[in-house]
Every structure is written in structure tokens, then in C-alpha cells.
Amino acid sequence: MDTKNYQVGDNFDEMFTEEGKCRAHYSEFLKHLKKTSPKKISHLQHAANKNQVAMGMTFNVYHDNQGIEKILHLDIVPRIIANQEWKHLEAGLKQRIYALNLFIHDIYNDQKALKDKIVPEDLVLGSKDYLKPCIGLNPPKGIWCHITGTDLVRNKDGNYYILEDNLRCPSGVSYMLESREIIKRAYPDLFNQLGVMPVSDYPVKLLKMLQFISNKEKPVVGVLTPGIYNSAYFEHSYLALQMGVELVSGVDLITKGKKVYMQTTKGLEQIDVLYRRIDDTFLDPLTFNPHSLLGVPGIFEAYKAGNIALANAPGTGVADDKAVYAYVPKLIKYYLGEEPILHNVPTYLCREEKDRQYVLDHIEELVVKETNAAGGYGMLIGPKATKSEHTKFRELIKGNPTNYIAQPTLSLSTVPTWTEDGLQGRHVDLRPYILYGEEIEVIPGALTRVALKKGSLVVNSSQGGGSKDTWVLYN
Template identity: 80%
Template structure:
């Protein structure tokens, strides 16, 4: 393909330096692109699309008139990360995960971080994600956040910034795993030559982490799904199959004598660990939302009695609230006595009068986010929005300031992407996955989400974004 006219557009491009030189970790792949015809690349992309469909790699979009199921478009040009860069990310993510776990244990028990004024008390105790039934609890092995998907972006300065922490039911890891299998077949020779770190052992590592939560020598593990209409059902079934464990929903489980059992054709079988993909408040209608048809009546009492382990632990959602996120650097310093390795994106808390005044005045320059929204919803991208939309969000912020934060509009790095029969830069973010078992482990790959529209900064799949395979080199 002719990529001599590839432009970075003034952003940090991960393949091409500002001086127009190909970065060393992309050199081999750049040469491969140059000698591969446009027709061949488009054929490979078509084949990748068909493979995704045949594998059932779909997700559900609830508010889409085009139909429920879509494939998460996989662009066949991988994102390549050198090992030196990854090692910094790995250290920073381990540090962040450790501190957040200390924070969760503290706020549900001694609440020393609140007493010391590091985090405002009302921000936590008045949060809808702070679960009073969890007060006084310590989860199995003292671990709250077993699976974390932390979103990062690289700005024009070439530095990574943490955009948010996903601690409730972080999704997307199945697309990372299946995308790797597809892209390995697209570039078998160059993949082996480059020396790419494997991600295929993630299901085995996930299972080991889950089994570690039980003291039984051979614990029974299951994946708890809301059902086939959930947007991430493909992932739930995929991970259960890869781990060789049961995929269950609420009606498959029953609680007797504070123990949880699966209903099987051979009778009841006790289950010891659940990787639950159901939000906290739907988990148990007797403890949380009484209208929930998805959960298991009595499961929280079984959890309190120590007869079942749940990953992630109920109550973790309060730590990935976008307002709490702003305090994570202070949380790291407080619990670990260390400076954060990875910086947050600068964040304005609309609950603070000075910050709110700045946001209202500069809303056209900022990204404004609802603190409890996800998937690109409840968000305003100031520079891309109209005056009417600016005024709408000003009113939302004025009426409920505690519900909003704002951040500067980051440039977001670009990565070469196959679009309209040519290769051009598209903005990306990065979601590495962290497992917290006996140790904290960052999987040496990630879900790279890409904004498929030129100039767009919205990478969420539910908003029309796609994905890339992420190659972390040795």
C-alpha cells in the first residue's frame, strides 16, 4: 500500500514521529505494509470480518435501530507497544490496583481515609455505589478488586494518562483474546518474527485466581451471567467455556443453609466461587434491589458467612466512580507512601465551587462526564458539540453538580488504521486487564479501542468504535 502520505495530524502517532521517522518498534511492520497491495489488505480485512461473524464475536446494542447484534469491528493493523513502555504501564497499574484495594478495605471498615480528610466523607457515604450491607466485611483473602480493566490514553506529550478504573464488571477481554487468534492468522510470519508476548493463557490465569479465593482443594467455579440479552453475553459464555466451568444465571442457583448450589441433572451441587457479571444491586433481591429478577435470593448472606466467594467483591463500584477517581493519586500516596507512577487526566470536580465555576465558563473546551455513566453515555465533548448542547450541560451541572466531573480534551494518540481503502491515523485508547490473586498480574496485551470515524475521539463500541489487537513486544 502507498502510505508515504500518511499524516499524523499534529497528534502523537504511535508509528510515525513528529519528524516523519518510523518508530523502531514499527519498522518491520511498516515495511510489510508498504509491500502489501491495497487489494490484499482489503481482502484480509474482509476475511477477518467474516471470521468474527463465524466465531459469534458479537455484542448487543440496546438503543440501535439497525438490530441487536453487531460485531466489534476488528481493524487488522495491530497496535504495537515496546517492552520498555509496557514495563512502566505494568508497574503503574500494579501500584494503582494495590492502593485501590486498600482503599476499599478501609472505607468499608475503619474509614481512616475519610477521618483523615484525604477523601471527602460525603463523597463516599452518600454515593449510591457505597453499599451499606458491605460495611464491616472483609472479602476472601482480603481482595476486593479481582479483575480490573483500567482505561488509559496517550496524550500529545507521548505520556500515558489513566482515564478511568473499571472495577464492577469490566468487559472486553474476550475480544482481546479472540482478536489475537484472528490477527495471528493474518500475519503469521511477522507475528513470530516480532516476538509478541502471549495473552492466550488469560483464561487459565483467571481460573487460577478464582480458585485461589476458596480454601477447598478443588473448588467449584462458575460464571454468573444476567442472560443472553446482556450486551457482553458472548464474553460470559466464552470465558466459561475457556475455563471449563459452568455458565449459570440466577434461576440455576439456590441458597440453602447459607450455601449456594447449582441445580444440575444429577441434583444440587455446591458452588464455591462465582465470577459474577451482574451489577451489585441486582445480585440479591433480599439484600439489594427487591425487584431484581437476575440475582440469587440469599446469596449475600452466604457470602457473609464465608460459604461463597464473589469476584469482584460486592461494593467495589464505589471506587470507580468518576469523582472518586480524581482522588486516586492521593489514595496512592496515603496507603503506599509513593508517588503515582501513572498520572490521572487533570479533573475538575463540579461539586467544588471553584471547579464548577471554571467548568461552566469553559464548557466548550472540556469533556464533561456523568460520574456514574459508562459506555460513552452521559458525556459532552465540548469542542465537538453545539452551543445548545453546551447550555444543556451547563444546566445539568448547575442542577446536580455532584453528578458531574470535567476534564480537558486530550488529543489521544493515533495508530495506523485501514479506512476507505487507505491507511490513516485514528484515535485510540487502551484497556489492560489486571488480575489480583496471589499476586497482582497485568496481562501483557490489552483491548485497544479505536474511533473509526476520522477525527472522532469516541472509541466506545456502543458509540461506533472498533478494536485492534495489541502487540506487546519482548
């Protein structure tokens, strides 16, 4: 297949330089691509689509009236990351997770960072995700954020920037794992030839981490799901199956004597560790949201008593706040005495008068986000929005400035993507997964999300984005 007509555009392209020269770590893949006809690539893409359907790789879109089950489109062209580049990302992510864990522990205990005015006290204590029942909590092994999915983007300067931290219930890892199995079938010889690092041992590493945070020698582990209508139910069931543990929902569990039990056909069996995929406030109707039908009454008391370990720990959501995000570089310096290895996207806090005025005056150039929204919701992309949308968001910001941040519109790097018109550049982000158990470990792969519409910067699956397999090379 000929790639001469591929347009790099005014972005950093992961495969080609501005002059159209192939980057060194993509050279072997390009050789393979040149030997493959467009018809063959179309067949490979069609086979990948069929495999996704067969594997049940679906997610639910709550706002879509046309049907709730959707396939996360997997593009046949992988994203390839050189080893040295990955080592830099790995070091930066480990540093960030370590600092965030110290921050979460601090704000629920000594609150030194608040007293030293590193982060405004009202920003943290006033956040809807700051859970007062967690004050004084010391989770097993001192770990709060066991599983993190951190979103990064690459700007036209070629540098990676942290876009946001996902420490509550980060999703998408099952798509990373299943995508790898599908893409390996499309390029069976290239994996060994290029030396692609494996990701298939993630469930083993996840289970090992979950077992580590229990005080029992042979703990009983389970995955707690909200149920079949949750958008990530495929992932919950997939991970439980891969780890060989029980998939349970709130109705399967009861608490007795500050211990948590599964109801089985043989009677009650105590459960020692839960990888929870339920948001904090729905976890226990006796402690948090009294209207929750998803959680387990009494589980928080069992947790405080040390009779069950929960991953991630309740209360971690406060570090997901997009306003708190702006202070993470300061937190790294404060807790670790180090300069951040990976930088944030420059961020304007609408709660600050000077920042707010700048945002109101330049809203056409900026991306505006709700501090507590996720999945691409509650967001304005200034250059793509209409005048009426600009006006609406100006009023929203004036009405509740604390609820909004703004950032420059980044160009987002592109990767060649298979379309009806052949290979074309599409914008991507990167979500690596980090496990924090005996040590902090970054899985050598990631979920690369891709904006399938030409020119679009919105990569979220709920907003019509797709995904790519991410190959991290040994050398």
C-alpha cells in the same frame, strides 16, 4: 504498500514521528506492510470481518432500534507497544490496583482515609455505589478487585494518562483474546519474528485466580451471567467455555443453609466461586434491589458466611465513581507512601465551587462526564458539541453539581487504521486487564479501542467504535 501519504496530524502517532519517521518497534511491521499490496490488505480485512461473524463476536446495543446484535469491528493493523513502555505501564497499574484495593477495604471498615480527610466523607458515603450491607466485610484473602480493566489514553506529549478505573464488571477481554487469534492468521510469520507476548493463557490465569480466592482445595467455579440479552453475553459464555466451568444465571442457583447450589440434572451441586457479571445491586434481591430478577436470593448471606467467593467483591463499584477517581493519586500517597507512576487526566470536580465555575465558563473546551455513567453515555465533548448542548449541560451541572466532573479535551494518540481511503490515523485508547489473586498480574496485551470515524474521539463500542489487536513485544 506505500505509506508516504500517511498524515500524522497534530497528535502523538503510535507508528510514526511528527517528521514521518517510523518508530523503532514498528520498523519490522512497516517492512511487511511495504511488501503487501492494498488489495491484499483489503482481503485480509474482509477475512477478519468474516472470522468475527463466524466466531459470534457480537455485543448488544440497547438503544439501537435497527437490531441488537453488532460486530465489534476489528481493524487489521495492530497496535504495537515496546517492552520498556509496557514495563512502565505494568508498574503503574500494579501500584494503582494495590492502592484501590486498600481504599475499598478501608471505606467499608476503619474509614481512616475519610477520617483523615484524604477523600471527602460525603463523596464516598453518599455515592449510590457505596453499599451499606458491605460495611464490616472482609472478603476472601482480603481481595476486593480481582479483575480490573483500566482505561488509559496517550496525549500529544507522548505520556499515558489514566482515564478511568473499571472495577465492577470490566468487559472486553474476550475480544482481546479472539482478536489475537484472528490477527495471527493475517500475519503468521510476524509474531515469531517480532517476539509478541502471548495473551492466550488469560483464561488459565483467570481460573487460577478464582480458585485461589476459595478456601476449598478443589473449588467448583462458575460464571454468573444476567443472560443472553446482556451486551457482553458472548464474553460470559466464551470465558466459561475457555475455563471449562459452568455458565449459570440466577435461575440456575438456589441457596440453602447459607450455601449456594447449582441445579443440575443429577440434583443440587454446591458452587464455591462465582465470577459474577451482574452489577452489585442486582446480585441479591433480599439484600440489595428487591426487584432484581437476575440475582440469587440469599447469596449475600452465603458470601458473608464464607461459603462462596465472589469476584469482583460486592461494593467495589464505589471506586469506579469518576469523582472518586480524582482522588486516586492522593490515595496512592496515603496508603503506599509513593508518588503515582501513572497520572490521572487533570479533573475538575463540579461539586467544588471554584472548579464548577471554571467548567461553566469553559464548557466549550472541556469533556464533561456523569460520575456514574459508563460506555460513553452521559457525556459532553465540548469542542464537538452545539451551543444548545452546552446550555443543556450547564443547567444539568447547576442542578446536580456532585453528579459531574470535567476534564480537558485530550488529543488521544492515533494508530494507522485501514479505511476505504487506505491507511489513515484514528484515535485510540488502551484497556489492559489486571488480575489480583496470589499476586497482581497485568496481562501483556490489551483491548485497544479505536474511533472509526475520522476525527472522532469516542472509542466506545456502544457509540460506534472498533478495536485493534495489541502487540506487546518481549524486547
